[in-house]
Amino acid sequence: MIHPNRFIARSSDRDLWLEARTHGVTATAVAKAASGPAGFRDQLEAQRNPVDVEVNAFMAWGTFMEPVIAQWVKDETGIMPNEWLIASEHDSRFLATPDGLSLDHMAIAEIKTMGTPREKPPLDHVRQMQWQMFVTGADQCLYAWQLRVEVPGGFAPGWIEPRSTWIERDEKMIAELVKVAERLIKEGNNNENR
Numbered sequence: 001m002i003h004p005n006r007f008i009a010r011s012s013d014r015d016l017w018l019e020a021r022t023h024g025v026t027a028t029a030v031a032k033a034a035s036g037p038a039g040f041r042d043q044l045e046a047q048r049n050p051v052d053v054e055v056n057a058f059m060a061w062g063t064f065m066e067p068v069i070a071q072w073v074k075d076e077t078g079i080m081p082n083e084w085l086i087a088s089e090h091d092s093r094f095l096a097t098p099d100g101l102s103l104d105h106m107a108i109a110e111i112k113t114m115g116t117p118r119e120k121p122p123l124d125h126v127r128q129m130q131w132q133m134f135v136t137g138a139d140q141c142l143y144a145w146q147l148r149v150e151v152p153g154g155f156a157p158g159w160i161e162p163r164s165t166w167i168e169r170d171e172k173m174i175a176e177l178v179k180v181a182e183r184l185i186k187e188g189n190n191n192e193n194r
Contacts, residue, residue, distance in 0.1 A: 008085040020085050024093035025093060025185060026097070030181050033180050034176065034180045047188050057155070058115070058148070061113060065157070066111050067081065069146055079102045084097065086098070094134070098138075100142065106140075107139065108132055109141065109143075121167065143166075
């Protein structure tokens with residue numbers, strides 16, 4: 001079980017949640033940094049010079065659909081919706097906000113909407129989920145995704161219900177992500193000391 005003091009901030013308190021995320025490495029950050037040298041440089045630059053992300057129509061649709069998909073995940077698996085930023089027991093700078101968390105904390109969920117039909121998660125999403133499993137101590141993650149289609153005036157679900165697959169914990173990938181996260185922290189701190 002995750003100790004209560006590891007639950008840092010709720011995403012519903014957006015300003016506090018965003019501020020808390022700046023004090024560590026999140027699943028989104030490590031996934032981007034692990035994508036290669038350019039991704040690492042881009043993520044390091046984003047940490048050094050943060051820019052507010054402007055919400056676009058695709059992001060707004062994902063935000064709108066997340067609670068709908070989260071309810072489907074809960075109904076299908078019992079995994080509860082989660083809005084907490086969680087710190088790792090290994091290093092409090094290792095952070096994640098999984099979209100779902102089981103009551104025993106051994107399973108998490110990641111929810112996505114996308115414009116292209118897929119049969120499995122792309123690598124950046126797999127990296128995010130592995131990081132989230134590392135941070136939470138979970139053994140598996142339910143990846144639930146819903147196709148987004150354009151309709152007059154906006155978007156609509158492309159399928160009657162989301163698709164899902166279980167992703168198992170991968171210690172080898174996690175070890176690689178930890179190295180990337182440690183490097184992000186080290187190089188970010190080196191920049192602050194100049």
